[in-house]
Amino acid sequence: MFGWELPPFNSGGLGVACYGLSKSLSKNVDITFVLPRKVEVSADFLKLLFANNIKITTIDSPLRPYMTSHEYSRLEEDITMYGNDLFSEVKRYAMEARKIAQKEQFDIIHAHDWLSFEAGIAAKEVSGKPLIVQLHSTEYDRCGGENLNKAVYDIEKRGMEIADKVVGVSNLTKSIIQEHYGIPSEKVFAVHNRINADEYSDETNDRIFQIKKDGKRIVLFAGRITLQKGPEYFLQVAKRVLEYDQNVLFVMAGSGDMEYKIMDDAAVMGISDKVLFTGFLRGDELAHVYKMADIFVMPSVSEPFGIAALESMVHGTPVIISKQSGVSEIVQNALKVDFWDIDEMVNKILSVLSFPSLKQTLQENGRNEVGIFSWDMAADECLKLYRTLVN
Amino acid sequence: MYFQVHQPYRIKKYRIFDIGNNLNYFDANDHTDLNNRKVFHKVATKCYLPANKVFLELLKKYPEFKIAYSLSGVFLEQAQEFMPEVIESFQELVKTGRVEILSETYYHSLAFLYSVDEYKSQIKLHREKIEELFGVTPTVFRNTELIYNDWIGSIVESLGYKGILTEGADKILGWKSPNYLYKAHGTQDLKLLLKNYKLSDDVAFRFSEKSWKEHPLTVDKYAQWLNVPQGDVVNLFMDYETFGEHQWEDSGIFEFLKHFPGEILKNPHNHFITPTEAVATLPAVDELSIPYYISWADTERDLSAWMSNDIQKDAMGKLFQMEHEVLESDDPVLIHDWRKLTTSDHFYYMCTKWFSDGDVHKYFNPYETPYDAFIAFMNVVNDIRMRIAKNKEEKNGQAHSDQATHMAT
Structure with missing residues (x-):
């Protein structure tokens, strides 16, 4: 399995998904997980094999799984300082992958997201083993359909064409793969992300927070602050909600290329005292903001999946999710909106804040619904795919 | 038949x-x-x-x-x-x-x-x-x-x-x-x-x-x-x-x-x-003898299609809290609007058990989710509440002006 990150050193849902899926798969298959640099991961279920002799000459590897065109162009300038570029890094990862594939024993190659596709292809070439490529997001999602990075798109498309099977994390992603990459539908499968609900303790009492003691209510945004996630919509919603109710705080948990722009925008809109930025959070801190929040909003413009919504539900915080999201395909006990429908988001946020029975019902039903989820469900679907390739 | x-x-x-x-x-x-x-x-x-x-x-x-x-x-x-x-x-x-x-x-x-x-x-x-x-x-x-x-x-x-x-x-x-x-x-x-x-x-x-x-x-x-x-x-x-x-x-x-x-x-x-x-x-x-409620709905044949979750009970409770004030308003349009809200279907649309009860409810639900049904209903309830308040004000105003007229004559 070729990936780019695993928790706790993840920058987003990709690492979480790779970890959860691999852990469940490892109950039935042996996995060799290849990462581009040596990291400390508590993943004892994996035979971790670090391709750390790839020379990523930075302290922070320039290779990150979530890359917008803008970031990428900025990155290119940085990289030239090292006499390198993103695509030659990808190629070098692929070359290392080729060596690993010659040494290791395996039956199937499974590569996650475009940065690892060349590695997957190389491994397939030397071993003749079947290749599955999995898309946790596509260039289409990251760019909101505009200013597509052609080089990234080409790698994604080539990977999917050469692969024996293509996995998207939702029906939404499956349809993007078919429509925008021209991959025939019989080759593409949707395997929805999940969450290991039983790993989250049910601490309902743990909900007294200093920040809320004067009756403040909290609306949460948790995710990368980048175009794809719709942070600008979140601000517009905040502005309108505050017209009705001044006693609401808007917490943005995450970082990203639009972080400073959004801070500026909030100031220009005159609501910077109501919009709080926590930076990137993980673990207990992230759990804390989920529990603190009265409602979680995910206004993503294009969201292949959206694991954060499942995390919120499992913490007992009701969610408003964009209809343009993979997660909305598998949860019922959520409020769903079009990402552009600011009025409807405002209507729903204010409803949850004003009707305790609504919050309560969403909370209970949401937790019950997600409570039966586990990564085993996704792993089972992957295993079925594996079997079709091995036999 | x-x-x-x-x-x-x-x-x-x-x-x-x-x-x-x-x-x-x-x-x-x-x-x-x-x-x-x-x-x-x-x-x-x-x-x-x-x-x-x-x-x-x-x-x-x-x-x-x-x-x-x-x-x-x-x-x-x-x-x-x-x-x-x-x-x-x-x-x-x-x-x-x-x-x-x-x-x-x-x-x-x-x-x-x-x-x-x-x-x-x-x-x-x-x-x-x-x-x-x-x-x-x-x-x-x-x-x-x-x-x-x-x-x-x-x-x-x-x-x-x-x-x-x-x-x-x-x-x-x-x-x-x-x-x-x-x-x-x-x-x-x-x-x-x-x-x-x-x-x-x-x-x-x-x-x-x-x-x-x-x-x-x-x-x-x-x-x-x-x-x-x-x-x-x-x-x-x-x-x-x-x-x-x-x-x-x-x-x-x-x-x-x-x-x-x-x-x-x-x-x-x-x-x-x-x-x-x-x-x-x-x-x-x-x-x-039938001591508890029965109905013709679902496999349970009880009231759960209309009255099983918190939003259904809350919506119905809030509606009937206003009963006397609405009826005392003497405003036939207000009374008729309020009564239209007592129709069982509104509560049926708020039913969340249909996720497990099969698709019968879903087929009959014109709202995207039961929560959307509740939100629309409660917003209307709040509007009715404002109409009641306005009606009272007007009546008071009327009473005052009647009194004023009386005193003038």
Whole structure:
């Protein structure tokens, strides 16, 4: 399995998904997980094999799984300082992958997201083993359909064409793969992300927070602050909600290329005292903001999946999710909106804040619904795919 | 045979911005199934008009044929507004003298859960509407969704009814048969007519289900089943939309219907009977006590479709908190709007158990989720609350100015 990150050193849902899926798969298959640099991961279920002799000459590897065109162009300038570029890094990862594939024993190659596709292809070439490529997001999602990075798109498309099977994390992603990459539908499968609900303790009492003691209510945004996630919509919603109710705080948990722009925008809109930025959070801190929040909003413009919504539900915080999201395909006990429908988001946020029975019902039903989820469900679907390739 | 005919006033996507600014709660004018006019047209074209035509032909062809309808007040009102020809076609049916109209609440409501006074008012309003449109006075009662318990029985008897329809639920019958009349426990002489759910649902739910082992259901097969059971009467109760809407025309449901009376009457022991005739002529073989609520909904056959989660209970509770203030307003439009909110369908749309209960609710839910139904409902409740406050202010203002005038003279 070729990936780019695993928790706790993840920058987003990709690492979480790779970890959860691999852990469940490892109950039935042996996995060799290849990462581009040596990291400390508590993943004892994996035979971790670090391709750390790839020379990523930075302290922070320039290779990150979530890359917008803008970031990428900025990155290119940085990289030239090292006499390198993103695509030659990808190629070098692929070359290392080729060596690993010659040494290791395996039956199937499974590569996650475009940065690892060349590695997957190389491994397939030397071993003749079947290749599955999995898309946790596509260039289409990251760019909101505009200013597509052609080089990234080409790698994604080539990977999917050469692969024996293509996995998207939702029906939404499956349809993007078919429509925008021209991959025939019989080759593409949707395997929805999940969450290991039983790993989250049910601490309902743990909900007294200093920040809320004067009756403040909290609306949460948790995710990368980048175009794809719709942070600008979140601000517009905040502005309108505050017209009705001044006693609401808007917490943005995450970082990203639009972080400073959004801070500026909030100031220009005159609501910077109501919009709080926590930076990137993980673990207990992230759990804390989920529990603190009265409602979680995910206004993503294009969201292949959206694991954060499942995390919120499992913490007992009701969610408003964009209809343009993979997660909305598998949860019922959520409020769903079009990402552009600011009025409807405002209507729903204010409803949850004003009707305790609504919050309560969403909370209970949401937790019950997600409570039966586990990564085993996704792993089972992957295993079925594996079997079709091995036999 | 009894058929339920009902259409609720569905609340449009009424948002927080509408509160205090928009008095029209039920006038969705879009392509969704919240558009009451659109839904009425669709159902009338697929079901009411063609089915009424078939029944009228059958009544003419077979002098022994008889049926009963329960027409909700909110259905009749929408028919008058959207398609008066639907009213006319029901009037023609009633004119045959072999079509009974049952009594129910005008608003197809669950008012009995919160206010017996309001419940009785709505029954009276319905009776007046039926008298006005059809010139008949109902004598047998049918409660919303066939909901029943002993207490309902005693209220209904106190209003002068001789019989009431309800579900022949296994849990209340045990080994007993639904094919007899029973005396309602706790009443003087109220008779229970129990739905034979097996034979009713064979048509209403299973008729076009290809995976059903009896599919396709032919008239002669069905007539044979009807000949088998022992008893005095087989009560076939179903939604009228069975014909043409739930079971589509291409399933052959209308053909089935056209041949049904003839096939039944081939057996000389069979005849058709209206609920009122059954109550007058058939004996009660035993007394039946039904201490808890039963209904004809879902597999549970209880109140859970309308009253099981917190949002349903909250919505209903908040609505009835306003009862007295609304009624004291003397504002007929406000009272009518408030009463339209008591219709059971609003609470059905808020049901969240349908995620596990199969897709029956989903099919009937015009909202994207039960939560959307709740949000629209509660926003309207808040608007009504503002109207009550405004009404009070105006009345006070009126009283003051009256007083001022009085003092001046």
